[in-house]
Amino acid sequence: MTQPLKILSIEDEPIIARRVKRLCREILGKQMASFQHVASLELGQAALVNDKVDLVLLDLNLNGEDGFSLLREFTSYPAQTIIISAYADKAIEAFEYGVVDFVAKPIGKERLEKALSRASQRIAGQRIDKTARFLSFRTGRRTEIVPVEEIAYLKGADKYSEVISIDKTVRLHDKTLSQLEAMLPANFVRSHRSYIVPKERIAQIQTSPGSKYELVLLSGEYLPIGRTRLAQIREHLDAST
Amino acid sequence: MAQIQIIQGIEGVIFDASPDEEPVEYSDQFPVGAFTVRLEIGISGQENWRNDPALSISLPGAYEVYWDGRLLGALGVPGQAAADEIPGSTQSFFDLRADDITVGLHMLEIRASNWRLISPDSAYLDVYLLQKRAIDRDLVQRSATVGAVTLLGVLVAVFFIAFEGTVGTGVHRFVFAGLSFGTVALTMLANLPEIVAAPYYWDQYRDIGIVPIAAIVFSLLAYVAFRFLQVKRVFLWVSVCMISVLILSLPQSFLGADHDTRVFVLLALFCAGSGIWAALKNQGRWRSVIAASVVGLISIQMNTESLHLFLFFIACALSLQAATEYRSSQMFTREKKLNAARLELELLKQSFQPHFLMNTLAATQELIETAPAQASKFIEALAFEFQALLAMTGKSQVTLKEEIDLCQRYLKVMELRLETRLTLEIAGKVPDFMIPPGILHTLLENALSHNAHDLVEVPFLLTVKSTVNGIVIELKAPLAAEIKPSPLSSGAGTRYIEASLRESFGDHWTMEAKSADGYWQTTVTIELF
Numbered sequence: 001m002t003q004p005l006k007i008l009s010i011e012d013e014p015i016i017a018r019r020v021k022r023l024c025r026e027i028l029g030k031q032m033a034s035f036q037h038v039a040s041l042e043l044g045q046a047a048l049v050n051d052k053v054d055l056v057l058l059d060l061n062l063n064g065e066d067g068f069s070l071l072r073e074f075t076s077y078p079a080q081t082i083i084i085s086a087y088a089d090k091a092i093e094a095f096e097y098g099v100v101d102f103v104a105k106p107i108g109k110e111r112l113e114k115a116l117s118r119a120s121q122r123i124a125g126q127r128i129d130k131t132a133r134f135l136s137f138r139t140g141r142r143t144e145i146v147p148v149e150e151i152a153y154l155k156g157a158d159k160y161s162e163v164i165s166i167d168k169t170v171r172l173h174d175k176t177l178s179q180l181e182a183m184l185p186a187n188f189v190r191s192h193r194s195y196i197v198p199k200e201r202i203a204q205i206q207t208s209p210g211s212k213y214e215l216v217l218l219s220g221e222y223l224p225i226g227r228t229r230l231a232q233i234r235e236h237l238d239a240s241t
Numbered sequence: 242m243a244q245i246q247i248i249q250g251i252e253g254v255i256f257d258a259s260p261d262e263e264p265v266e267y268s269d270q271f272p273v274g275a276f277t278v279r280l281e282i283g284i285s286g287q288e289n290w291r292n293d294p295a296l297s298i299s300l301p302g303a304y305e306v307y308w309d310g311r312l313l314g315a316l317g318v319p320g321q322a323a324a325d326e327i328p329g330s331t332q333s334f335f336d337l338r339a340d341d342i343t344v345g346l347h348m349l350e351i352r353a354s355n356w357r358l359i360s361p362d363s364a365y366l367d368v369y370l371l372q373k374r375a376i377d378r379d380l381v382q383r384s385a386t387v388g389a390v391t392l393l394g395v396l397v398a399v400f401f402i403a404f405e406g407t408v409g410t411g412v413h414r415f416v417f418a419g420l421s422f423g424t425v426a427l428t429m430l431a432n433l434p435e436i437v438a439a440p441y442y443w444d445q446y447r448d449i450g451i452v453p454i455a456a457i458v459f460s461l462l463a464y465v466a467f468r469f470l471q472v473k474r475v476f477l478w479v480s481v482c483m484i485s486v487l488i489l490s491l492p493q494s495f496l497g498a499d500h501d502t503r504v505f506v507l508l509a510l511f512c513a514g515s516g517i518w519a520a521l522k523n524q525g526r527w528r529s530v531i532a533a534s535v536v537g538l539i540s541i542q543m544n545t546e547s548l549h550l551f552l553f554f555i556a557c558a559l560s561l562q563a564a565t566e567y568r569s570s571q572m573f574t575r576e577k578k579l580n581a582a583r584l585e586l587e588l589l590k591q592s593f594q595p596h597f598l599m600n601t602l603a604a605t606q607e608l609i610e611t612a613p614a615q616a617s618k619f620i621e622a623l624a625f626e627f628q629a630l631l632a633m634t635g636k637s638q639v640t641l642k643e644e645i646d647l648c649q650r651y652l653k654v655m656e657l658r659l660e661t662r663l664t665l666e667i668a669g670k671v672p673d674f675m676i677p678p679g680i681l682h683t684l685l686e687n688a689l690s691h692n693a694h695d696l697v698e699v700p701f702l703l704t705v706k707s708t709v710n711g712i713v714i715e716l717k718a719p720l721a722a723e724i725k726p727s728p729l730s731s732g733a734g735t736r737y738i739e740a741s742l743r744e745s746f747g748d749h750w751t752m753e754a755k756s757a758d759g760y761w762q763t764t765v766t767i768e769l770f
Contacts (some may be wrong), residue, residue: 013600013603013604013658013659014659014660015603015604015607015608015658015660016600016604017604017611018607018611019603019606021606022607022611061596061690081501086596086598086599086600086603087595087596087599088599089593104598104599105599105602105603106599106602106603106605106606107603107606107661
């Protein structure tokens with residue numbers, strides 16, 4: 001059983017907004033803790049900052065560069081995002097930003113049901129999609145995009161995650177380590193409760209006295225290995241050689 | 242009239258009539274009838290052709306040739322009355338022996354009759370004393386020239402006629418075919434009598450025949466030249482040109498042997514003059530016209546005999562350029578057609594872009610499930626808009642009224658979809674002006690998407706003002722406080738408007754957008770000429 005969802009819908013067409021709300025209520029029933037609707041992106045951003053929201057149903061005009069720069073911004077919030085858009089051909093690109101799902105308009109009830117179920121699974125950490133090719137970070141007023149290839153490793157920090165780049169820049173992401181793990185591609189290995197490492201960055205596994213295991217990265221840094229995860233890491237590394 | 246000429250191309254003095262002793266035996270004016278011409282010919286002994294001498298004689302009539310009283314040969318049989326005469330050809334060659342041309346004076350006597358000549362104007366006598374080898378060479382050259390020009394000319398003419406689209410369709414290929422055929426005819430008429438033997442009196446018909454053919458060829462050349470210079474009222478100017486050329490050349494015995502040379506020189510000067518005039522205005526292909534005229538003039542200056550050969554080359558060069566230009570103009574037309582097709586597609590894509598189409602479908606879906614009566618109204622409004630839109634596709638321009646009608650229908654759809662009151666107020670009387678389809682519709686769509694959706698009512702204001710040569714269209718839309726619009730968006734809509742305006746009005750339009758006093762205002766100005 002998953003937590004009831006707090007949903008924010010950003011949709012400028014009143015009739016479609018009514019539809020989304022009606023369908024969500026029908027699909028989720030008691031699984032929906034709240035449903036908030038705003039008609040503009042500005043109001044949506046305010047709501048994401050001020051209210052605790054689990055899931056954004058985002059109507060985005062993805063035709064053109066502007067749409068994607070907004071998408072970057074929205075994927076940097078802690079909430080998971082479902083895109084609801086008229087531009088079905090932009091789905092693949094949208095997935096690269098780590099969105100949970102992409103529902104093309106017009107909106108079928110079954111399709112939305114599937115998307116909502118994916119979202120609640122990911123929010124509960126039960127679902128792994130591994131489609132993201134970028135991570136978005138909000139730094140002050142602007143949004144920064146980092147391709148996953150530039151990530152050295154990720155470190156969990158309470159509700160946030162620290163993302164350490166190959167050039168040693170440390171950025172803070174609003175999503176938890178588990179949520180990011182669900183989005184990042186398959187070459188990212190959870191090496192410890194608090195660490196995720198792309199396997200290309202691993203130099204070797206080192207045994208320290210007292211049968212402690214550590215990861216040595218290409219950069220020379222040492223990261224701890226969770227005892228239960230050792231076998232899995234070895235498997236990963238073998239598969240790649 | 243009758244003259245002794247010196248043929249060119251042979252070194253040294255080849256003919257030396259004593260200057261003191263005028264030939265008294267023939268008059269300036271040839272009679273029609275029977276007559277005898279006697280020429281005294283002085284041989285100085287310096288001539289280098291004396292080992293291989295021959296006489297070349299041209300005389301339209303039947304004649305016998307005597308050298309120092311010895312009969313060299315005859316063309317036909319001259320007679321004291323027309324009935325006695327047996328006509329031969331005009332020109333022939335008569336061999337001389339080396340001992341015929343000893344140093345000193347010799348007597349050439351030609352006993353002739355020309356009963357079949359229509360006018361004494363057609364009578365003449367050319368005598369050349371020259372080397373036999375030169376005659377052979379001349380004959381070979383003439384034959385080769387005539388053969389080559391005939392073959393090429395006919396081939397080129399047939400090519401122009403057979404393959405539409407070589408130098409353009411319709412009149413142009415016939416102009417160039419006419420030039421080629423005409424040049425062939427001129428070449429044959431001018432040279433054939435000296436290659437092929439024909440009765441002498443045919444020559445006068447040949448001389449008469451050359452005139453209209455030359456007139457046609459020269460008129461066509463003038464026509465091509467003026468077309469190249471992009472002169473307006475080409476036919477008028479061709480007529481003016483030809484009449485003045487004819488008037489200028491008439492006093493020079495137009496029916497003479499080299500009448501067409503003089504006409505050609507005058508024509509070439511006329512064309513060169515027009516070319517210079519065009520060059521001063523930098524109009525048309527003046528370079529080609531001047532170049533062709535200069536080539537023609539130089540060729541005449543060098544050798545009048547090569548006139549027809551050069552005529553042919555000039556015709557070929559001009560037609561080649563015309564062909565090249567026709568190709569590129571065809572490509573331009575094809576491109577224009579392609580552009581029109583692309584714009585039509587663009588209009589459809591613009592009108593059925595996903596944002597409009599999918600949101601409309603999503604709204605319909607919701608209305609069907611929750612408010613079927615409203616859904617039915619919505620679908621009707623949509624059909625009403627599509628009808629107007631379909632009527633427009635395929636047209637490159639529509640009236641402002643049609644366009645405004647489309648806008649009203651579009652707003653009706655959007656009103657139902659956005660549940661907002663949308664109005665379009667028109668200030669002033671709408672003039673009968675044609676614009677590319679979908680321009681206002683796209684402007685309105687842009688304005689609507691730039692606008693506040695929290696407004697209960699969105700009034701659009703369209704102002705259309707006629708100017709002397711064009712129109713100013715201004716669309717104002719209220720702006721929500723929190724939205725800061727960019728200047729003209731670089732979206733597909735704006736690109737469509739710009740491409741259509743360019744297609745219809747070239748550079749004679751401007752479009753600008755700004756926000757002022759809480760309004761988003763787009764202004765399109767079209768100024769023709």
